[in-house]
Amino acid sequence: MREYIVKKLAIAILVLIGVYTITFFLTFMLPGDPARVSLGQHGSEEAVELIRQQWGLDEPRYVQYIAYLKGFVKGDMGVSFRYYPREVIDLIKYRFPVTAYYGLWSIIFAVLLSIPLGVIAAYKQNSPFDNFAVLISQIGVSIPNFWLGMMLIAVIAVRLGWTNPVPEVEYGYYWTPVGFFVSLKDYALPIITVGTGMMASNTRLTRSSMLEVVREDYITLARAKGLSERTVILKHALRNALIPVVTNVGLQFLLLVGGAVLTETVFGINGIGKLYIDAINYRDYPVVIALTLIYTGGVVIVNLLVDLLYSKIDPRVSLR
Amino acid sequence: MSDKEILMEVKDLVTRFYTEDGVVKALEGVTFSLYKGETLALVGETGCGKSVTALSILRLLGMSGKTLKGEVLFYDEESKKRLGMTGKGPIEILKLESKQMLKIRGFGMSMITQDPMTSLNPVYTVGEQLLEVIELHKGMSGDEAKKEALRLIEDVELTPPEEIFKKYPHQLSGGQRQRIVISISLAAEPALIFADEPTTALDVTIQARVLELMQELKEKFQTSLILITHNLGIVAETSDRICVMYAGRVVEVADKFTLFKRPLHPYSQGLIAAVPVVTEKRDRLSYIGGTVPNLIHPPSGCRFHPRCPYATDICKEKMPELKPVETEDHLVECWHMDEVLKDLEEKGGVC
Numbered sequence: 001m002r003e004y005i006v007k008k009l010a011i012a013i014l015v016l017i018g019v020y021t022i023t024f025f026l027t028f029m030l031p032g033d034p035a036r037v038s039l040g041q042h043g044s045e046e047a048v049e050l051i052r053q054q055w056g057l058d059e060p061r062y063v064q065y066i067a068y069l070k071g072f073v074k075g076d077m078g079v080s081f082r083y084y085p086r087e088v089i090d091l092i093k094y095r096f097p098v099t100a101y102y103g104l105w106s107i108i109f110a111v112l113l114s115i116p117l118g119v120i121a122a123y124k125q126n127s128p129f130d131n132f133a134v135l136i137s138q139i140g141v142s143i144p145n146f147w148l149g150m151m152l153i154a155v156i157a158v159r160l161g162w163t164n165p166v167p168e169v170e171y172g173y174y175w176t177p178v179g180f181f182v183s184l185k186d187y188a189l190p191i192i193t194v195g196t197g198m199m200a201s202n203t204r205l206t207r208s209s210m211l212e213v214v215r216e217d218y219i220t221l222a223r224a225k226g227l228s229e230r231t232v233i234l235k236h237a238l239r240n241a242l243i244p245v246v247t248n249v250g251l252q253f254l255l256l257v258g259g260a261v262l263t264e265t266v267f268g269i270n271g272i273g274k275l276y277i278d279a280i281n282y283r284d285y286p287v288v289i290a291l292t293l294i295y296t297g298g299v300v301i302v303n304l305l306v307d308l309l310y311s312k313i314d315p316r317v318s319l320r
Numbered sequence: 321m322s323d324k325e326i327l328m329e330v331k332d333l334v335t336r337f338y339t340e341d342g343v344v345k346a347l348e349g350v351t352f353s354l355y356k357g358e359t360l361a362l363v364g365e366t367g368c369g370k371s372v373t374a375l376s377i378l379r380l381l382g383m384s385g386k387t388l389k390g391e392v393l394f395y396d397e398e399s400k401k402r403l404g405m406t407g408k409g410p411i412e413i414l415k416l417e418s419k420q421m422l423k424i425r426g427f428g429m430s431m432i433t434q435d436p437m438t439s440l441n442p443v444y445t446v447g448e449q450l451l452e453v454i455e456l457h458k459g460m461s462g463d464e465a466k467k468e469a470l471r472l473i474e475d476v477e478l479t480p481p482e483e484i485f486k487k488y489p490h491q492l493s494g495g496q497r498q499r500i501v502i503s504i505s506l507a508a509e510p511a512l513i514f515a516d517e518p519t520t521a522l523d524v525t526i527q528a529r530v531l532e533l534m535q536e537l538k539e540k541f542q543t544s545l546i547l548i549t550h551n552l553g554i555v556a557e558t559s560d561r562i563c564v565m566y567a568g569r570v571v572e573v574a575d576k577f578t579l580f581k582r583p584l585h586p587y588s589q590g591l592i593a594a595v596p597v598v599t600e601k602r603d604r605l606s607y608i609g610g611t612v613p614n615l616i617h618p619p620s621g622c623r624f625h626p627r628c629p630y631a632t633d634i635c636k637e638k639m640p641e642l643k644p645v646e647t648e649d650h651l652v653e654c655w656h657m658d659e660v661l662k663d664l665e666e667k668g669g670v671c
Contacts, residue, residue, distance in 0.1 A: 125383065217435055227426075238445055
């Protein structure tokens with residue numbers, strides 16, 4: 001097991017270098033000069049040139065490439081162009097808590113709703129409840145989440161006035177023990193916006209996986225033993241049915257970042273997603289590269305966790 | 321079978337499956353009885369309703385299946401005690417509430433499923449799966465239950481029991497797994513075990529030993545066995561009586577020797593004749609013409625008539641009933657017994 005983790009992490013380093021290389025050259029291929037963007041249309045040529053020198057943009061590409069790489073190895077992610085002279089790492093550290101907060105709740109929301117929904121739907125296949133669950137998940141999968149976000153703002157926040165259209169919670173309060181739950185009211189709409197799609201796909205997966213598992217011989221045998229339906233379904237069927245669902249939830253952690261870009265734009269949340277999209281718009285390359293690399297690291301770690309969880313759920317999986 | 325004490329009577333069982341293609345008339349009045357301690361073989365082609373009979377009695381048909389009619393009378397004293405029943409009458413299985421049925425399954429009657437590779441839950445250890453039955457039906461727990469589980473593992477000749485107990489199904493071979501399934505089905509010492517093709521999925525080399533083991537354990541626990549199979553070799557080896565099924569009907573019931581030597585129903589005759597005999601010189605294997613009928617639209621009257629050499633108009637119109645022929649215990653359902661018997665006379669009495 002330890003050997004497996006070490007091996008995966010070693011591969012991760014290669015992946016990170018690859019991703020860094022591709023991102024570096026792709027961002028610099030984008031049209032538009034960061035120095036020009038930051039000074040605006042009326043900045044003088046001299047001023048732009050001065051800034052280019054200051055940011056090292058006048059150096060050849062490969063020199064810049066190596067300089068950044070050296071920085072990353074030392075844990076230095078460089079300085080933001082847009083918020084010069086703030087460190088990229090500080091920007092990310094500042095923006096991360098809020099995205100983590102509603103992201104985590106979105107996953108909790110999706111998992112807590114989808115698994116019971118999927119299990120009951122499968123158990124009562126073709127019943128009205130099942131049809132309802134299938135319909136809900138079909139709709140949930142098809143709705144684009146930015147549209148859902150806007151509709152939620154329009155109906156629930158503006159028309160009904162149940163909550164604020166834009167979360168109004170003091171920075172960091174949501175990570176205090178009380179605030180973690182109290183802030184739910186303000187963040188309910190973003191959580192639903194991000195969580196609905198996840199919930200929908202998880203429900204479908206749980207349902208179909210359960211339907212497959214309950215046809216297995218060992219379920220017939222479990223019933224023939226005289227076990228109650230509850231035990232048969234919750235103990236014997238569910239654990240087997242969850243194996244594909246775990247993979248899906250793992251993937252959803254990664255989809256959060258994509259969801260965050262849209263959701264944070266719609267709800268005006270100053271999180272990672274907003275930082276990412278703004279950085280691209282303002283040609284803030286150091287931030288773009290740093291976030292992409294952190295995201296890649298996240299993918300590797302989540303995949304590793306999914307693998308570990310796999311081997312816990314299914315004894316047939318051995319990590320090598 | 322000197323003392324013929326009845327354990328179970330199955331009367332006129334009618335089971336349907338509701339599928340998208342139509343209603344499958346899987347069982348159309350299945351009737352047979354089972355004596356204490358005997359092995360009754362249910363034989364017939366695939367799809368004739370052998371397994372469905374077992375599942376109907378255990379009431380495990382699933383959502384699409386339903387038993388519409390019939391009676392299953394179960395004369396097991398232990399089960400009656402567990403249900404808190406007093407008095408002489410048998411348990412009417414099909415009239416029990418589902419909660420009561422949970423007390424019968426695994427305790428009064430249990431099942432050995434067909435494919436050992438898929439019959440055990442892959443995510444629990446052998447021990448956990450055995451303990452479940454022991455705790456449920458024997459009221460044991462903790463060390464006592466574990467001891468019992470180890471004893472059961474030993475009973476099916478798996479060693480060392482301590483190690484087998486901790487293993488997951490995928491760490492065992494097919495034969496070992498089937499032994500575990502057998503030990504699970506025996507755990508609560510039920511009066512009746514359904515064995516659905518228990519050796520079909522096993523290597524030929526271990527089939528015989530597993531069958532022998534089942535036979536030994538059956539005697540040790542004084543259990544009755546309903547053996548579901550299409551393998552007539554296994555039937556000849558292990559069963560006492562044979563019940564031949566065709567398209568959801570029981571067409572002939574007799575003791576093993578009678579049925580192999582003097583099968584009377586045209587279908588049974590075809591079935592027995594189709595078994596190759598090495599010592600005899602035959603140019604071609606014998607077979608029954610035609611195919612197994614589609615049970616969504618089964619043939620009218622006697623369901624065997626489209627394939628039967630004796631068929632006449634009455635066979636197309638009316639379903640025959642099981643009637644004793646020659647002896648009390650030899651039941652056959654056929655309109656043309658007289659002709660069949662006459663033909664047998666001409667051939668010298670044996671098939």
